[in-house]
Amino acid sequence: MADLNSLPLYERIQRKNGVKRAVEIIILFLLLSLLIYRLLFLKEHGLTWLLALLCESWFTFNWVLIINSKWNPVEYKTYPDNLVQRAIELPSVDMFVTTADPVLEPPIITINTVISLLAVDYPAQKLACYVSDDGCSLLTYYSLSEALKFAKLWVPFCKKYDIQVRAPFRYFSNDSLTSSTNRSNWEFHQEWKRMKDEYELLCHKIEDAAQKSRPCEFTGEFAEFSNVERKNHPTIIKVMWENKEGLVDGVPHLVYISREKQHKHPHNSKAGAMNVLTRVSGLMTNAPYMLNVDCDMFVNNPKVVVHAMCPLLDSNSEKEIAFAQFPQVFYDGLKDDPYGNQYVVLCEYTMHGISGIQGSLYGGTGCFHRRKIIYGLSPSHTVDLIDGKLAEDTLPEFGSSKELIKSAVLALKGNTNPSNCLWTYIRAAYQIASCEYEYGTSWGTKLGWRYGSAAEDTDTGLMIHTRGWRSIFCTLDPPAFLGCSPSGGPTVMTQQKRWATGLLEILFSKNCPIFGTLFGKLRLRQSLVYLWLIFWGLRPVPELCYAALPAYCIITDSFFLPKVHEPAFSLLVALFVIYNLYTLSEYLKTGQSIRAWWNNQRMLRITAMNGWFFGFLSVMLKFLRISETVFEVTKKDQSNDASKDDDDAGRFTFDDSPIFVPGTTILLLHLTALVVSLLKLQPLAHGGGHGAGLAEVLCSVLWLLCYWPFLKGLFGKGKHGIPMSTICKSAALALLLLHLCRKITALFAGGMGWNGARIGTVAGSVPD
Ligand SMILES: O=c1ccn([C@@H]2O[C@H](COP(=O)(O)OP(=O)(O)O[C@H]3O[C@H](CO)[C@@H](O)[C@H](O)[C@H]3O)[C@@H](O)[C@H]2O)c(=O)[nH]1
Numbered sequence: 096m097a098d099l100n101s102l103p104l105y106e107r108i109q110r111k112n113g114v115k116r117a118v119e120i121i122i123l124f125l126l127l128s129l130l131i132y133r134l135l136f137l138k139e140h141g142l143t144w145l146l147a148l149l150c151e152s153w154f155t156f157n158w159v160l161i162i163n164s165k166w167n168p169v170e171y172k173t174y175p176d177n178l179v180q181r182a183i184e185l186p187s188v189d190m191f192v193t194t195a196d197p198v199l200e201p202p203i204i205t206i207n208t209v210i211s212l213l214a215v216d217y218p219a220q221k222l223a224c225y226v227s228d229d230g231c232s233l234l235t236y237y238s239l240s241e242a243l244k245f246a247k248l249w250v251p252f253c254k255k256y257d258i259q260v261r262a263p264f265r266y267f268s269n270d271s272l273t274s275s276t277n278r279s280n281w282e283f284h285q286e287w288k289r290m291k292d293e294y295e296l297l298c299h300k301i302e303d304a305a306q307k308s309r310p311c312e313f314t315g316e317f318a319e320f321s322n323v324e325r326k327n328h329p330t331i332i333k334v335m336w337e338n339k340e341g342l343v344d345g346v347p348h349l350v351y352i353s354r355e356k357q358h359k360h361p362h363n364s365k366a367g368a369m370n371v372l373t374r375v376s377g378l379m380t381n382a383p384y385m386l387n388v389d390c391d392m393f394v395n396n397p398k399v400v401v402h403a404m405c406p407l408l409d410s411n412s413e414k415e416i417a418f419a420q421f422p423q424v425f426y427d428g429l430k431d432d433p434y435g436n437q438y439v440v441l442c443e444y445t446m447h448g449i450s451g452i453q454g455s456l457y458g459g460t461g462c463f464h465r466r467k468i469i470y471g472l473s474p475s476h477t478v479d480l481i482d483g484k485l486a487e488d489t490l491p492e493f494g495s496s497k498e499l500i501k502s503a504v505l506a507l508k509g510n511t512n513p514s515n516c517l518w519t520y521i522r523a524a525y526q527i528a529s530c531e532y533e534y535g536t537s538w539g540t541k542l543g544w545r546y547g548s549a550a551e552d553t554d555t556g557l558m559i560h561t562r563g564w565r566s567i568f569c570t571l572d573p574p575a576f577l578g579c580s581p582s583g584g585p586t587v588m589t590q591q592k593r594w595a596t597g598l599l600e601i602l603f604s605k606n607c608p609i610f611g612t613l614f615g616k617l618r619l620r621q622s623l624v625y626l627w628l629i630f631w632g633l634r635p636v637p638e639l640c641y642a643a644l645p646a647y648c649i650i651t652d653s654f655f656l657p658k659v660h661e662p663a664f665s666l667l668v669a670l671f672v673i674y675n676l677y678t679l680s681e682y683l684k685t686g687q688s689i690r691a692w693w694n695n696q697r698m699l700r701i702t703a704m705n706g707w708f709f710g711f712l713s714v715m716l717k718f719l720r721i722s723e724t725v726f727e728v729t730k731k732d733q734s735n736d737a738s739k740d741d742d743d744a745g746r747f748t749f750d751d752s753p754i755f756v757p758g759t760t761i762l763l764l765h766l767t768a769l770v771v772s773l774l775k776l777q778p779l780a781h782g783g784g785h786g787a788g789l790a791e792v793l794c795s796v797l798w799l800l801c802y803w804p805f806l807k808g809l810f811g812k813g814k815h816g817i818p819m820s821t822i823c824k825s826a827a828l829a830l831l832l833l834h835l836c837r838k839i840t841a842l843f844a845g846g847m848g849w850n851g852a853r854i855g856t857v858a859g860s861v862p863d
């Protein structure tokens with residue numbers, strides 16, 4: 096027995112990265128040399144030089160933050176078989192799915208996620224699935240109720256034949272029959288066919304319902320949905336299915352929740368939905384662990400729950416580890432990642448690096464939390480504390496529901512009594528899902544998901560790390576969850592804008608990671624990781640300045656980069672070459688193409704100057720109290736193979752949103768600059784300039800290559816073209832900037848120049 100107990104549940108493996116570190120340090124050294132060079136000659140140059148120095152200082156600082164994040168990569172291996180060997184009893188897990196809009200998030204996607212959760216390989220009597228619908232949509236509820244019928248056939252089928260992919264849309268889209276190990280089994284064939292027919296029927300029903308203005312009659316269980324408005328409606332909670340007999344192989348409980356909404360009460364977007372899910376599940380099943388996924392993240396590895404339990408159930412981890420996060424991996428990604436949002440390299444190097452510090456950031460989906468930590472527990476709170484003082488102190492913060500407080504006491508003490516009669520708590524559940532319940536409580540501040548940022552995931556993870564908890568990043572093969580990454584310029588930019596907004600909201604709040612280190616238990620290096628992430632939101636400022644520099648210099652016939660014959664020029668070239676080879680090697684090592692590398696480098700520029708810039712603006716407007724920030728839900732595309740092979744699939748698309756104005760303006764400026772340089776016009780030069788050199792022109796060409804999708808967009812039609820209104824606005828802005836250039840040159844006429852290269856952040860070569 097003693098031997099069995101020593102079997103590890105998980106292992107932490109330090110990765111070797113000596114060569115990588117060496118290259119990172121060389122790049123840092125080159126960056127610092129460049130800064131010194133700038134400082135030495137600052138006096139001889141003017142404003143441009145100073146601006147370049149400031150931008151490059153920022154890039155260097157950012158580089159230090161990046162090195163910090165990647166320095167100690169760590170991997171976790173989990174051994175679920177040892178859980179069985181050690182006869183460790185598996186705990187209950189409550190699984191949450193959030194959906195908010197039946198149009199942007201088609202119910203067929205949501206129900207596939209739900210079905211895949213209901214079918215995981217885990218004792219069914221220990222699972223409950225809660226779906227939060229912020230859209231209060233009859234269509235979503237109707238689809239769920241149909242999906243439940245299907246699940247009752249599907250779950251036994253998956254378990255019987257050990258099906259690997261349990262989201263039916265994915266399972267049937269692959270060659271699942273011929274690739275199955277059961278293919279020679281006649282019975283399997285029959286059942287497979289039946290499942291396929293049933294699934295198709297389900298899809299038809301949902302499609303039909305979606306076509307109609309009213310998916311079904313408002314009678315029976317659907318009656319509550321008559322006369323509801325999305326943003327103004329009473330709570331609707333439906334216990335759709337109870338696994339009453341507690342069958343190990345049955346279908347887990349399924350509960351639908353649409354929390355109350357009223358115009359006058361803020362709903363706090365996803366964080367608000369998560370807190371209602373936490374409370375209602377606390378009443379009904381009160382599982383000690385909670386898994387949350389976005390509506391588009393289906394379970395791709397049916398063993399995920401047991402894997403997650405390995406690090407969480409380890410005897411030491413109780414006092415240390417708050418949550419286990421699985422990476423966001425995407426299915427049906429477009430070839431060569433044209434939108435730069437598959438994040439393969441980020442996950443492989445940065446996320447594993449962060450894993451070696453205080454632990455993975457919370458990514459908002461695919462994460463297993465301990466309930467008691469979501470209820471505000473710190474590592475230092477011992478059981479006695481919970482029994483006595485802590486309980487008395489914190490319980491009023493849970494609000495006025497006695498039932499909830501009772502369940503919270505149990506959860507904090509670590510003993511829960513999963514109930515098999517969910518209906519018992521329905522009254523109390525309606526109370527705690529109401530708009531007014533949270534007033535005067537600590538929900539959204541100390542308890543649950545934190546409010547105030549559109550990146551509630553980062554914010555909540557930060558709160559947990561600041562209390563001193565660690566976390567774990569688990570990668571599985573096949574990946575634990577798969578989701579869809581947005582495609583199309585407008586959707587991608589909107590998502591990035593929200594992230595930048597949310598991150599800046601954290602930076603400018605009292606939850607800023609710097610305070611977390613000074614006054615809390617956030618480790619210094621972890622704090623730097625958070626800063627690296629949060630600074631995405633500030634990056635558009637240096638990024639835009641630096642992009643404008645070469646164009647400005649060419650037009651005014653000044654310079655901001657060293658001349659070819661100067662020794663500093665080789666410094667720049669070295670930096671440029673080494674940095675790009677370094678990033679390229681990361682893409683090649685993770686099995687991606689050169690084209691994917693280039694697309695990612697390019698998208699970084701485009702995202703920073705458009706999406707993040709608007710995020711930056713929206714936070715500024717919030718501070719000036721001109722407008723509030725909003726959580727705009729990302730549109731989920733229903734992928735199909737036809738669109739994947741489509742040549743146009745990866746082509747950048749536009750709409751008339753002002754979000755594309757900054758990028759178009761920069762593009763027009765560079766086009767002007769290159770024309771000026773070709774025709775040797777230099778209209779704004781006052782004769783005193785030192786002459787723009789080759790470096791500035793190359794830089795400008797590089798920008799043009801990065802903005803190739805925009806350049807094509809100038810001439811494109813329909814969604815592939817930049818709308819005329821955007822072009823006009825950008826042209827006006829570009830003219831205004833040119834006018835400003837003239838003013839500035841006039842002011843500083845004589846000795847000035849601007850210098851610096853797209854070091855550290857610009858890619859080179861391979862045009863689109
Ligand atoms: O008022 C709202 C808004 C959103 N959601 C849900 O929140 C999830 C995430 O929203 P989505 O638009 O898909 O955002 P993404 O950009 O894809 O999400 C990333 O970024 C978010 C933070 O900005 C995190 O919450 C997510 O987990 C993370 O995947 C979805 O399930 C939505 O249904 C709600 O429940 N209520």
Ligand SMILES: [Mn+2]
Binds near residue numbers: 391
């Ligand atoms: Mn998403």
